[in-house]
Amino acid sequence: MTKIADNVNPNVYEKGSAREITFTERDEDITDEIDEREIFDLIRNINDPEHPLTLEELRVVEEKNVFIDNNQNLVRVYFTPTIPHCSMATLIGLSIRVQLLRSLPSRFKVTVEVSEGTHMSEHAVNKQLADKERVAAALENNNLVQIINQCVANS
């Protein structure tokens, strides 16, 4: 991208360690439900659209901001833009949504929202990300899908 990034010099944080596979997870006879950590693993390596860094390294996504209710089939992810006027917020949210849409079973209702108080247009971004019709239309836009695919390519 030729455009200068919104946040030219973002804080970079260390990556967390890989998840430990527990004994019960190896046991095929035990049903284990999808947990927060597994959802986090699906999105932590999504690339930032502007920097060669992952959303985890920029602390846009954190495990503590991922919630799942297996009984109700609900998944809720809050993400934190690096700066309050980040113009990429919708695109980042869309990448998270697409990644979860593609990887989780279809029974899940996925909500992706900006962490409260971290973006100037928080409400507008949340409304757009929650509007499945607009998301569906956006995903028919080849240019946009290409950008999103680049973001989620390594996750």
Add this chain to the structure above:
Amino acid sequence: MAKLELLQTLTGHKGIVWNVSWHPNGKVFASCGEDKVIKLWSKEGESWVVKTVLVDGHQRTIREVAWSPCGNFLASASFDGTTAIWDKKSGQFECNATLEGHENEVKSVAWSPSGQLLATCGRDKSVWVWEVAGDDEYVCEAVLNAHNQDVKKIAWQPSSDVLASASYDNTVKMYKEDQLDSDWTCIGTLKSHESTVWSLAFDKTGKRLATCSDDRTVKIWHEYDSENQEGVIVSEQDSKWKCVCTLSGYHTRCIYDITWCHVTGLIATACGDDIIRVFKETEDSDPNAPSFDLICTKLDAHSQDVNCVKWNPLGNNELISCSDGGEIKTWKLIDE
């Protein structure tokens, strides 16, 4: 109480099925969705089967289909920015007119009760009114830019040329042609919903309107004309629409569609929580402050979001619904 009995599950569409539309005779319906095809279904014995598949009309998702009141024309609104008109004059269904003009996604299309007017709306925040000018000829009568966001749905009043539109800007607007200068104007804004209004449906009189929203409520609006006995102040315009009832606490997610049967008076909703609900007006309901009972909750009606519900126009308590999961279901409401 009542229950919705599943009659049939129809598969065949790939991806999201966005909309279904009954032919006015109640014996045929059309469906459309993400796979860019329109399917026409009719009954063979007791079961619905695909009779015709309309392909190559659109380059992108088909969001809505609507039959003309005479039943001879089918209009389809697409994310490709066009609205196609299909008819069977040659013996089989083909697209004989394409309405162009919207900047991007067309979200909804509706025929006026006379069949002489057609309205479309879309992502470009506008509502277009088209006049049927002759064989396969449609002329744009008006471009209405009253909304300041994406327009989701439009519907005509059942017995007059008054148009209603629902929008992402949380409002509903009404439009009418001024008889003096034949200009179409917005004659009212209905404000009360706190998020996107996804759909709307008039009752049989056209004096009442039901709307559903992302704010998880259904609202019932009543039209008061300038001579109303209730003392509702009607300034400048011919009439004023007032919210007379809010159904809240019933839906747990966004309500994508609503249908109001013109024969039975029953209201059904399609919700993002996969549930179909049916509401009935109470016996002693006050027209100025009506009350409705939830008479049926069909849990897991679909395995994903329910996008559309439509009562059969014959008033036989038959209902069709469709979903993100790609299936269409037909139901019968039975008293218990």
